[in-house]
Amino acid sequence: MAASLTLSLLTLTILTTAVAATNITAILSEYPEYSEFNNLLTQTKLADEINSREPVTVCALPNGALSSITGKYPLSVIKNVLALHVLLDYYDAPKLHKIAEGSVLSTTLYQTTGNADGNLGFVNITDLRGGKVGFGSGVPGSALDTTFTKSVRQIPYNVSVIEVSQPIAPAAILKAAAPKASDVNITALLEKAGCKTFASLLVSTGVLKVYTSAIEKGLTVFAPNDEAFKGADVPDLSKLTNADIVSILQYHALASYSPIGTLKQTKSKISTLATNGAGKYDLSVTTAGDSVSLDTGVDSSRIASTVLDSTPLAIFTVDSLLLPVELFGKAPSPAPGPAPETSPSPSPSPVADAPAPGSAATPIFSPPAPPRSSPDGAPSEGPTADSQNSTSDNAAGVLEAPAVVKMVLTVAISMFVSVLVS
Numbered sequence: 069m070a071a072s073l074t075l076s077l078l079t080l081t082i083l084t085t086a087v088a089a090t091n092i093t094a095i096l097s098e099y100p101e102y103s104e105f106n107n108l109l110t111q112t113k114l115a116d117e118i119n120s121r122e123p124v125t126v127c128a129l130p131n132g133a134l135s136s137i138t139g140k141y142p143l144s145v146i147k148n149v150l151a152l153h154v155l156l157d158y159y160d161a162p163k164l165h166k167i168a169e170g171s172v173l174s175t176t177l178y179q180t181t182g183n184a185d186g187n188l189g190f191v192n193i194t195d196l197r198g199g200k201v202g203f204g205s206g207v208p209g210s211a212l213d214t215t216f217t218k219s220v221r222q223i224p225y226n227v228s229v230i231e232v233s234q235p236i237a238p239a240a241i242l243k244a245a246a247p248k249a250s251d252v253n254i255t256a257l258l259e260k261a262g263c264k265t266f267a268s269l270l271v272s273t274g275v276l277k278v279y280t281s282a283i284e285k286g287l288t289v290f291a292p293n294d295e296a297f298k299g300a301d302v303p304d305l306s307k308l309t310n311a312d313i314v315s316i317l318q319y320h321a322l323a324s325y326s327p328i329g330t331l332k333q334t335k336s337k338i339s340t341l342a343t344n345g346a347g348k349y350d351l352s353v354t355t356a357g358d359s360v361s362l363d364t365g366v367d368s369s370r371i372a373s374t375v376l377d378s379t380p381l382a383i384f385t386v387d388s389l390l391l392p393v394e395l396f397g398k399a400p401s402p403a404p405g406p407a408p409e410t411s412p413s414p415s416p417s418p419v420a421d422a423p424a425p426g427s428a429a430t431p432i433f434s435p436p437a438p439p440r441s442s443p444d445g446a447p448s449e450g451p452t453a454d455s456q457n458s459t460s461d462n463a464a465g466v467l468e469a470p471a472v473v474k475m476v477l478t479v480a481i482s483m484f485v486s487v488l489v490s
Contacts, residue, residue, distance in 0.1 A: 090154070096229070103131060107145060109150065111149035116330040124228075129231075129232065133235060134235070145379075148178055150489075159230065166206075167193060173190040175189065203215065205238035215234060252283070261291065261373070263293050266317075285324075286380040291375065315394070318342035319390055322341070323340075326379040349392050362390060371386055372385045391421045
């Protein structure tokens, strides 16, 4: 009995730790040799992207190995390089040494940005002779001069952290230095993305200057497309004061750099540029699979596309105009159902003070409540990308790891309770 109780407690502890320890920042903080790498993941917001994905493998670089890119390139370029070190598949030491046909192209986080031409968003992993595993750019002809050094931390089938010898930094990424955020032409980008009405309002009201001055410290813009201004629920802007229009336009931006991965991780309400002493002007974020929506309290709008994601500036398009509660009030409650019909009396009856003795009062029943339909289930998040030509030695392709953990955790708890009862 004691042995069974110990085994149950040990299983429960291991599984609980595995479920909780999925924050890459927290994992790397236990290893001082990766402190610089960890700080860069935080600064570039890549940590949020990593935390929102499973399975994922992080190829960590020790502090000394980062000197070849830090201080030489802007943060936007460093972010792209580090994104190549995040593989959208699970690789531990045994799997690296058992790659089918000795080589595989693995999809990386950089591939998801839409800025990778050809195979630039892939990493070539090859099992070399002598027990070594080499890494290099997926671009044909690239050298495999980065090698697997050691395993750091694994949460089986979900998150793997391994160490590699030096950065995977193809010349195409290093040379494609993004322009300074202050030099970005916001209106040109918006017009090209189909947000001409929004861009025109930014210029005519002077809010564009507010956006521009906020860029250096971080700015995120949610731009309604032109169709959004034609919706039936859109207020007549010509009847609003200039101050109200300014507030609406500022309500469509955050004074921080928040790429899509960061938004997915957001649990509390976020303040917009319109926030002031007179009102909160905040937004709530909801996520369903890969879909991210913004809730104002009046309406909700889906983030439709990414126009620009370059630290410290992110620009997204949204499907509808965001209407703040401070100007338009909360969304109306559903209208009450119709009152029950009663048959009219031929003549008014006198109101009795009390029922006559011996008579039974007729109970009055409320009409039955309308049936409640269950809300449609939110779509579960499927895998975001698959490695090409990759084979897996684990069961991740059959069952999602969280489902497996949940099942085993349930069995462990049942064993624990049965042991206690016996």
